Amino acid sequence: MFDQQGTPEVNHSRNMTFHDTGGGYFGVCIVNFLLTLVTFGIFAPWAYVRCKRYIYSNTELSGSRFSYNVKGGSLFFSWFCLFVFFGALEFAIIKQSSPLSFCLLAILILFMPYLVIQSLRYQMQSTTLNNVRFNFNASGFKAWWVMMGVPLLMLAGVLLICSMIVYTASSASLFEMDRIVITIVIAMIVGILGFGAVQGVAVGMWLNLLFNGLSFGTQKFAATVSVKKCVMFSIIGMLLLTPFLLLVLKLIAPTIVHVVLSGGMMSPDELASVQGTILICYFIYLFGLIVSFSYLYVMMRNYYYKHVLLSEKIAFRSTLTLAGFVGQLVINGLITLCTFGIAYPWARIRYCRYLAKNTWVDGDLDDLELQDHDDKIATDVVSRISRGLVPNLNL
Numbered sequence: 001m002f003d004q005q006g007t008p009e010v011n012h013s014r015n016m017t018f019h020d021t022g023g024g025y026f027g028v029c030i031v032n033f034l035l036t037l038v039t040f041g042i043f044a045p046w047a048y049v050r051c052k053r054y055i056y057s058n059t060e061l062s063g064s065r066f067s068y069n070v071k072g073g074s075l076f077f078s079w080f081c082l083f084v085f086f087g088a089l090e091f092a093i094i095k096q097s098s099p100l101s102f103c104l105l106a107i108l109i110l111f112m113p114y115l116v117i118q119s120l121r122y123q124m125q126s127t128t129l130n131n132v133r134f135n136f137n138a139s140g141f142k143a144w145w146v147m148m149g150v151p152l153l154m155l156a157g158v159l160l161i162c163s164m165i166v167y168t169a170s171s172a173s174l175f176e177m178d179r180i181v182i183t184i185v186i187a188m189i190v191g192i193l194g195f196g197a198v199q200g201v202a203v204g205m206w207l208n209l210l211f212n213g214l215s216f217g218t219q220k221f222a223a224t225v226s227v228k229k230c231v232m233f234s235i236i237g238m239l240l241l242t243p244f245l246l247l248v249l250k251l252i253a254p255t256i257v258h259v260v261l262s263g264g265m266m267s268p269d270e271l272a273s274v275q276g277t278i279l280i281c282y283f284i285y286l287f288g289l290i291v292s293f294s295y296l297y298v299m300m301r302n303y304y305y306k307h308v309l310l311s312e313k314i315a316f317r318s319t320l321t322l323a324g325f326v327g328q329l330v331i332n333g334l335i336t337l338c339t340f341g342i343a344y345p346w347a348r349i350r351y352c353r354y355l356a357k358n359t360w361v362d363g364d365l366d367d368l369e370l371q372d373h374d375d376k377i378a379t380d381v382v383s384r385i386s387r388g389l390v391p392n393l394n395l
Contacts, residue, residue, distance in 0.1 A: 012362070012363060012364045012365070013360060013361070013362045014061070014062055014360065014361055015356065015357060015358070015359055015360045015361075016059060016060065016061050016355075016356040016357075016359045016360075016361075017059070017060040017061075017356055017357075018058055018059055018060075018349070018352050018353040018355075018356040018357075019058045019059075019060065020054075020058040020349050020352075021349065022345055022346035022349040022350070024054070024058075025051075025054055025055075025345040025346075025348065025349050026345040026346065028050055028051060028054050028345075029051065029344065029345045031050075032047035032050055032051065033047075035047065042076075044079075045072045045073075045075035045076040045079055045388065046072030046073075046075075046076075047072075048072075048075065049068070049070050049071070049072045049075065050072075052068050052070070053067075053068045055068075055348075055352060056068040056127070058352075059352070059356060061129065061361060061365075062361075062365055064129055064130040065129075066127065066128070066129050067127070067128040067129070068126065068127055069126045069127070069128065070122070070123065070126045070387075074122075074384065074387045074388070075387060075388040076388075077384055077385075077387075077388075078119075078384065078385055078386065078387040078388030078389065079388045081385045082385070082388065082389065085104070088100075088104060089101065089104045089105070089108070092104060109148055109152075110144070112147070112148070113140065113143040113144040113146070113147040113148055114140040114143065114144065114382075114386075115382070115385065115386035115389050116143065116147065116386070116389055116390055117136075117138050117140060117143045118378065118382065118383050118386035118387075118389075119386040119387055119388070119389040119390040120136045120210075120390055121135070121136045121137065121378070122377060122378070122383065122386070122387045123136075123390065124136040124214065125375065125377050126377070129216070130370060131372070132216060132217040132370050132371070132372050133217065133372055133373065134214065134215065134216055134217075135214070135215045135216075135217075135373050135375055136210075136213050136214050136215070137213050137215075138209055138210075138213035142209060143209065146202070146205045146206055146209050147202075147206070150201060150202065150205065151198055151201075151202045154194075154197070154198040154201060155195075155198055157194075158190075158191060158194030158195060158197075158198060161190060161194065162187045162190055162191045162194070165183060165186055165187040165190060166183060166184070166187050168183060169183035169184070185246075185249075188245070189242065192238045192239070192241070192242055192245075193235055193238065193239075195238060196231070196234040196235035196236075196237065196238035196239070197231050197234065197235060199234045199238075200227070200230040200231030200232070200233065200234030200235065201227055201230070201231055203230045203234065203300065204225055204226065204227030204228075204229070204230030204231065205227060207223060207225045207230070207304050208223055208224075208225050208227075210223075211223030211225070211304075211308050215373065216310060216370075217370055217371050217372050217373055218369075218371045218372075218373055219310055219311040219368055219369075219370070220310075220311065221308060221309065221310050222308070222309050222310075222312070223304065223307055223308045223309075224307050225303075225304050225307050226307075229303060230300065230303075233295075233296060233299045233300055233303070234296060236295065236299075237292045237293070237295045237296035237299075238292065240288070240291055240292045240295055241288045241289065241291070241292035243288075244284055244285060244287065244288025244289075244291075245285070245288065247284055248281045248284055248285050251277055251280065251281050251284075252277065252278070252281050255274050255277045255278070290326060290329050290330065291326060293329075294322055294325045294326045294329060295322055297320075297325065298320045298321065298322050298325050299322075301318045301320055302318045302319070302320060305317055305318040305359075306318075310363075310368075311368055313363050313364075313367055313368065314361060314362070314363035314365065314368065315361075315362040315363055316359075316360065316361055316362070317359075317360035317361075317362060318358060318359060318360070319358040319360065320355075320358050324354070324358075325354075328350070328351055328354050331347075331350075332347035332348075332350060332351055333347075335347045335350075
C-alpha cells in the first residue's frame with residue numbers, strides 16, 4: 001500500500017465528476033433572485049443554501065454524491081447578528097466614539113478566529129458523502145495565532161520597514177523628483193514582497209491547521225504543508241503583479257502631473273484622454289490581478305493536494321494549469337459581463353466542471369472503514385452566531 005517515501009501507492013485513481021450543464025442551475029438562480037427581490041433580501045440565506053445544495057448534489061465521487069445540509073434559518077440568524085455587530089462598529093467609527101470602537105474592534109480581533117473555527121465545524125458536520133459526515137476540530141488559541149497573531153505581527157513589521165524607506169525621501173525637494181520616485185518604487189517593491197511573505201506564512205499555517213483538524217467520519221486527514229513553499233509561491237505571485245503595477249504607474253504618472261499642473265482645468269479632449277488612460281490602467285491592473293491570483297491558486301492547490309492524506313491510505317491530486325485557470329476566469333467573466341449576469345449560472349457550472357475534472361483521488365476508497373462520527377452540532381448561542389461567518393469553503 002505504501003512506497004518507500006510513505007506515500008500510498010496508486011492502485012485506484014479517479015477524478016470527481018460534475019453532472020449539471022447549467023440549465024438546472026439557471027432555474028435555481030432565477031427562483032432565488034425573484035424570492036430575494038420580493039422579500040427585500042430576507043430570502044438571501046435560503047437562496048445561498050439552495051445554490052450550494054444544488055452544486056454539492058451534482059458533484060460525484062466513485063458513484064456517491066455530496067450532500068449539503070446547512071439550514072437557511074441558521075444562516076439567517078448568524079448573518080443578522082453579524083450585520084448588527086458590524087453595523088454597530090461602523091456607527092461607532094462614524095460617530096468617533098473611541099471607547100465603543102475600541103471595545104468592538106477588540107472583540108473582533110480576539111474572538112473572530114474562534115467563531116471561524118466554530119463556523120467551519122458546522123459547515124463540515126453539515127456536509128456528507130455516502131451518508132458519512134465530515135468534521136473539523138481545532139484549538140481556539142492556535143486558530144487565533146494562525147489567523148491573527150502571526151499575520152498582524154508580520155504586517156506591522158512590513159509597514160514599519162516601508163515607512164522607514166519612505167521617510168528617507170522626506171527631505172527631498174521637488175527638484176529631486178528622481179529620488180522621490182525611486183524611493184517610492186523601492187518601498188512599493190518591499191511592500192509587495194513583504195505582503196507576499198505574510199500571505200504565504202498565513203496560508204501555509206492555515207492549511208496545516210485546516211487539514212490536520214479535518215476528518216471524514218472517524219477517519220482523519222493529515223497534512224504536511226511546507227510554509228516555505230507557500231511563501232515562495234506567494235512571493236512569485238506578487239512579483240507577477242509587479243510589472244503590471246509598474247506599467248500602470250508609468251502610464252498614470254504623467255496624467256496625474258498634467259492634472260495637477262492644469263489645476264483640474266482641462267479641455268473636453270484632454271478630459272477624454274485622461275479618462276481613457278485611467279480606464280486602460282484599470283484593465284491592465286485587473287488582468288495583472290487575474291494572472292497573479294491564478295498563479296497563486298493553481299500552484300498552491302496543486303502543491304497542498306499532494307501533501308494531504310486521508311487515513312494514511314487515500315491521497316489527492318490537483319491537475320490545474322495556469323493557462324487553463326486564467327482561461328476559466330477570463331471567459332467566465334466575459335460570459336457573465338456580456339450577458340449582464342444572465343449567463344452567470346452557466347459560467348459557474350463551467351467552473352465547477354473544470355475543478356471537478358482536475359481533482360483526483362488516489363487509493364481504494366473501499367479499503368476505508370467508513371463510519372460516521374458521534375459529534376453533535378453545537379447549539380449554544382455563540383455557535384449559532386458563528387454558523388454563517390464562513391459560509392463557503394473552496395478547496
